[in-house]
Amino acid sequence: MPHSIITLMLIALLAPLVSSTVCILATRRLLFKGAGYLTTAVMAGALACSIIALFTWLGTPVDQRHALVLNIPWIPLPGFGPGHALYLGILADPLTMAMMPMVTGISTLVHIYSIGYMHGDKRYNLFFAYLSLFTFSMLGIVLANSVIMLFVFWELVGLTSYLLIGFWFEKRGPQLACKKAFVMNRIGDAGFLVGFGILFYKLGGAMLLPATADSGSMFNVLANVLAAEGHSLANPPLWLTVAGIGLFFGAIGKSAQFPLHTWLPDAMEGPTPVSSIVHSATMVAAGVYLTGRIYPILTPGAHLFISTIGLVTLVMAAFMAMVMTDIKRVLAYSTLSQLGYMVLGMGVGAWTFALFHLITHAFFKCCLFQCSGSVIHAAHHQQDMRHYGGLGKKMPITMACYAICTLAIAGASIPFTTIAMSGFFSKDGIIAGSISYGDVMAHAGYLGKLFWLGPIVIAYVTPFYMGRSFALTFLGKPRDQHLHDHAHEAPLAMWFPQVCLAIMAIASGYLGWKTLILGSEAPMLAQGVAAIIPGEVIEAHHSHGMHMTHALLLSGFGWIIALGAGILMYVPGMAISSRIVKIPGVNLLYTWALNKFYFDALYDVFTVSMGKFVAVVCAAVDKYLVDGLVNLAGSTVREIAMLSGKVDKHIVDGGVNGVAAMAQGAGDMLRSTQPGKIRIYVLMFFSSAALVTLLVVISAIALR
C-alpha cells in the first residue's frame, strides 16, 4: 500500500515535467495545437494519480495512517557524519494528501481554460509548457521531503512564475511586472536563506535531515532535534525566533505579504490563466504552505511577527480592493487580503483553518479570476469596471459562477444553520483563532484587541468589495454600449472549468478537507506553540472560539448586509461612491488606498533612488579613478610606442634607406656610361680595341 501511494505521487510529480519538456523540445510543426491537449491530459492524469493515492490512503485503517516517505540520498555529505546527505524524495502525509488533488485539480482546470483563453497566441505551445512546469514546481514543494528539496522547488516556482507573468514580454507592462515579481521574491528568499543559515550554523547537518515516517515532515524532525538539544519553544533562544522569522520571509515573498506585497497586483499583467493559478493553487499557496510546514519550529515571538504581518496585509489589502476599478486588481487585492487571513491564521495557531482556507480559497479565487478572464475576453481586453455594467444578460454562466464565488469568499451562510459556502467554514476558524489569540495577547499587555478587531472588520469589508465588483460588472445598465453589444458568453473550454470550480467552491467546505488536514495537525500542534503569557504556555489551539463567532458574526446577517450594501451602492455605477469619497476623512483614506498606500513610491524613493545615487557615485569612481588609471596606462604605452616609432623611422629605416640610396647613386653613376646610343658603344668598342692593340704592340716592342 505505501509503495503504491509513493509511486502514484512520484508519477503525479514527474508527469507534468515530462509533458512540459516534450512541449519545449518538440518543434512547432510537430506539436503546436496539440501542446494544450497533451499537457492538459497529463495534468488530468496527475490529478487522477493524486485522487487514487488519496483514496488508497483513506482506505487504510486510521491507526495505520502515518506519513509515508521516500528518501533518496542525492549528494552524500560524509563530513557531517554517516548517513548525512542532501536528500530528494517524497513526503506523503495528510497535508500533502490534501494539497495534491487541489493543486493538480486546479492546474488541470486552468489548463483547460487556457486552451480557450490562449487560443491564437503565437507562443501557444510554450505557454502550456511553462504552465506545466509551474505546476511541477509547486508539486515539488508540496512533496518535498527535505529543506533543500523544498528550497530547490521554491526557486523553481519563482523562475516559472517569472516566465509566466512575463509571457507577453513584447509589452512593457509584463516586462516590468515579471522583473518586479522576481526581485521581490528574491528579497524574501534572501530572508529564507538567512533563517536556513542560522539553523544550519546552530544545528549543522540536522538541518539536512529528511522527513521520516515516525516524526513526520523535515521540520518535525528538526523540532525533535531542537528538543533533544534542550531548546524549548516556550522559552526559546533569540536565534530560533530570528531563524523562524527568516524562514517566514520566504513566505512573505511568495505569498505577497505586507512589505513585499507590491508584486502581486502588478503580476496581473500576465495572461489571466496565469493570474488564476498564481492566485490560487501554486505560488501564493506555497508561502502559506511553507509557513504551515515550519510551524513546529516557530517560537511565540515568530508567531507574533507572523500574525502582525498577516493582520497588516489583511486590513491594508482589503481597503485597496475597495477602491480599485480594474477588475483584476480588485481580485488581486482580495487575494492579498485572503492571504493575510491565512498567514494570520498560521500566526495565531489556527493551523488547520489556515490551510483549509488555502484550499477553499484556491477554488473560489481561481474561479473568480477565470470569470474575470472571460469578462475581459468578451470586453475586448477592457479591464476597467467603469466600462462594464449589465454584462450579466450577455454572460449568464460567467455571472452565475462569479456570484457563487462571491458568496464563497464573503463567507456566506444561511443564518442559524450549518449550511454555508466553503469560505465560511475556513474563514470562521481563522477568526475564532485570532480572537482567542487576541485575548491571550491582550492579557500579556500587547495590543491584542487589534487581532480581535482586524479580521472581523475585514470579514465585513470582503463581501462589500466583492459585491461592488459583481454589481459593477454584471448588474445595472451598460455604461459602454459598444462594449456591451459585442460581449458574448465565453467558449466551452472557458466556462466549463469555471463551472467545475464554482461547484468546488460550494463543495470543498463539505468534502472532508478539514478532517484530512486535521490528520497532520496532531504532530504539528504537539510540537508547535503559538503564544505564551508569562509563566503560562498556551498550547496551540483550534477552533475553540468557533461557536462564539458563529453566533456573533458570519452566521448572522452581517455578510448579507455588507454584500447587499456593496451591490446596491454600485448597481447605478460609480455615482454614489464618487459622492462618498468627497467626504473629508474618507477622501484621504480613498486617495491613500487608490495609490496603494504609496508603497510603490516608498520603494521607489528608498531603493530605486538610493540605487541610482549609488550608481552615480560608482559611475564617478569608474570614470575618474578607474578610467583615469586605464587612460594613464594607455597614454604611457602610447608615448613608448611613439619613441620606438621614431627609433624605427630614423635609425633602422635610415640604415636601410641609406644602403638603398648608395646603390641608387652607384647605379646612376654607372648608367651614364651606357647612354643607349649605338654610336657611343661602337666608338667605345673600337677605341677599346685600338687601346688594347696599342698596348699589345707597345708591350711587344718593349719586350723585344
Added chain:
Amino acid sequence: MNPVFDISLHHFLIVSFALAGAGVATILTKRNAIGILIGVELLLNAAGVNFIAFNKFLWHNTTSTSTGLDGMVFTIFIIVVAAAEAAVALAIFLNFYNNFSTVDVEKADELKG
C-alpha cells in the same frame, strides 16, 4: 721588282685597314640604319680581305691533311653570313620602319629605362 705585281701582305693590310676604318667611321657617323648596315658590311669585308691575304702570304703547308684553302673558306663563310645578316637586318629595319615611320636608330630607344 714589279711595282704593279710586287704586292705584298702590307698592301692588303693597308687596304683592309682602310676598309675597316671606313666601316667604323660609317657606323659612328650614320644615324640611318641602312648606313650602319653598310658600315658593318665594310667591316666584314675588311676581315675577309685579311683572311685571304693571310692565307696567301703566310700559309705554309706543314701537314698532309690541309688543302691550303682555310682562309678562303672562312671568307666564303663571312660572305654567306653577311648575306644572311643583311637579310635579317633589313627585315628588322622594315618592321622598325613600319612601327616608327623612320629608320633613324636614335629613335629606337623604347627599351631604355
